[in-house]
Amino acid sequence: MRTLRLVTSLAVAGLLAGAVAVAATPASAATAVFSVTNNWGSGYQGQVTVTNNTTAQITSWRVEFDLPSGSSVSQSWNAQQATSGSRYTFTNLSWNGTLAAGASTSFGFLVAGSGTPANCTVNGTSCTGGPPPTPTPTTPTPTPTNPPPASGTPVEWYGQLRVCGTAMCDRNGARVQLRGISSMWLNWETAPYAENLSALTWMRDNWNLQVIRAAMGVEPAGAYLSDPVKARTQVETIINNAVTAGVYVIVDWHAHEAQHNQAEAVAFFGDLARRYGNLPNVIWEPWNEPLQVSWTGVIKPYHQAVVSAIRAADPDNIVVLGTPTWSQDVDAAAASPVAGTNLMYTLHFYSCTHGASLRAKGDTAIRAGLALFVTEWGASNADGGLDGRACLPEAQAWVDWMKANGISWTAWKLDVGTDTTNLLSPGAPVTGGWNNYLHGHAPFVVANMR
Numbered sequence: 001m002r003t004l005r006l007v008t009s010l011a012v013a014g015l016l017a018g019a020v021a022v023a024a025t026p027a028s029a030a031t032a033v034f035s036v037t038n039n040w041g042s043g044y045q046g047q048v049t050v051t052n053n054t055t056a057q058i059t060s061w062r063v064e065f066d067l068p069s070g071s072s073v074s075q076s077w078n079a080q081q082a083t084s085g086s087r088y089t090f091t092n093l094s095w096n097g098t099l100a101a102g103a104s105t106s107f108g109f110l111v112a113g114s115g116t117p118a119n120c121t122v123n124g125t126s127c128t129g130g131p132p133p134t135p136t137p138t139t140p141t142p143t144p145t146n147p148p149p150a151s152g153t154p155v156e157w158y159g160q161l162r163v164c165g166t167a168m169c170d171r172n173g174a175r176v177q178l179r180g181i182s183s184m185w186l187n188w189e190t191a192p193y194a195e196n197l198s199a200l201t202w203m204r205d206n207w208n209l210q211v212i213r214a215a216m217g218v219e220p221a222g223a224y225l226s227d228p229v230k231a232r233t234q235v236e237t238i239i240n241n242a243v244t245a246g247v248y249v250i251v252d253w254h255a256h257e258a259q260h261n262q263a264e265a266v267a268f269f270g271d272l273a274r275r276y277g278n279l280p281n282v283i284w285e286p287w288n289e290p291l292q293v294s295w296t297g298v299i300k301p302y303h304q305a306v307v308s309a310i311r312a313a314d315p316d317n318i319v320v321l322g323t324p325t326w327s328q329d330v331d332a333a334a335a336s337p338v339a340g341t342n343l344m345y346t347l348h349f350y351s352c353t354h355g356a357s358l359r360a361k362g363d364t365a366i367r368a369g370l371a372l373f374v375t376e377w378g379a380s381n382a383d384g385g386l387d388g389r390a391c392l393p394e395a396q397a398w399v400d401w402m403k404a405n406g407i408s409w410t411a412w413k414l415d416v417g418t419d420t421t422n423l424l425s426p427g428a429p430v431t432g433g434w435n436n437y438l439h440g441h442a443p444f445v446v447a448n449m450r
Helices: 154-158 197-207 228-245 258-276 295-311 330-335 356-367 392-404 442-449
Strands: 030-039 043-051 062-066 072-077 080-084 087-091 104-112 118-122 162-164 167-169 179-183 211-217 248-254 282-285 319-321 343-346 372-374 408-414
Touching: 072 080, 072 392, 072 442, 104 392, 104 442, 179 248, 179 442, 197 228, 211 228, 211 408, 228 248, 228 258, 248 258, 258 282, 258 295, 295 319, 295 330, 330 343, 330 356, 356 372, 356 392, 392 442
Parallel strands: 179 211, 179 408, 211 248, 248 282, 282 319, 319 343, 343 372, 372 408
Antiparallel strands: 030 043, 043 104, 062 087, 062 118, 072 104, 080 087, 162 167
């Protein structure tokens, strides 16, 4: 029986991103490499890469290990997980069990707590592992973003943001990748989570949130067009809270057919730009998700009008422009961009629906010189996850792509409900303290914010 070697002892201080090599094994053995791809002190994101280094094909694998008391696997992907007490078993899925000679596959998991795998067995055979050698990078390291200092707020770290080439830069010209969350449509949120200062401060301190998006519904009943006073109050509360908490805030005209209400958008953004455009915190998003309408004939003229109104009072804050087909066709915008400075373009994805072909559109836009900002995404179907399914490996591919390209993001959405993209479970208090109320894709989102 072939054996798989898995690192079973790893000092907590060594929980750093990157592969951890395994001691050499006989030529007849396959190997497994354990790595920590994300670590936030109270937990980490782990990965095991199984490699068949034999000369013959293998058709299945099973990795088992214990976690010490106080640590547990909260989510996993690319393997079938079974749990019995502190014992965790991961078996291959239908598509990744067969490995040709020299081939590899990986599965991942999130651990709550700092405990590392112990008492490993693979295919029923005991694993032994010594201290790992110095990690050796196996893939090129992407151009790093500007790392945050140990103290202070995001706005204190970065100051006035600007577009530099195809990226976002801070006041000193260093590249920045903001990470945060979006509110629910403010007119439909179950409780005022996004408007609570204590919650925002808690997310900043516990989730490393750097930006919050105020998704102000425009067209539906109860939204801006039918109750502008309420909607404006909600948005301005979030702006003022962001100023107090020292985080960035996206003011989002959350509409699908904004071209029919261009005059209202011009007035709204012109007024807010006059009153808040002097702040370094504010980012404007004049049209969340245009439908399948012409970029040059409909969307671009709308953006030109709203950007002109903003620039009359605010010459430098970033404006993020929605693109056709629910903000997916960034390649169409790249063929005829809006003239101006500090302009970025929106790309939205939901990982169960959108994959490499949509990232290719993003690559096309970047090659053409556009700067992108993913103001909305989910590890779900494009409907936000009505079926409750999460596609985490696919979401990780997107997160890696955004990191490699320095693309900032806000994940959908801060609310309670059964959808995959609702970050909170029932009973979550409005004031924060949500570590025991994470729902759906929230553990994955929070891990990648941290």
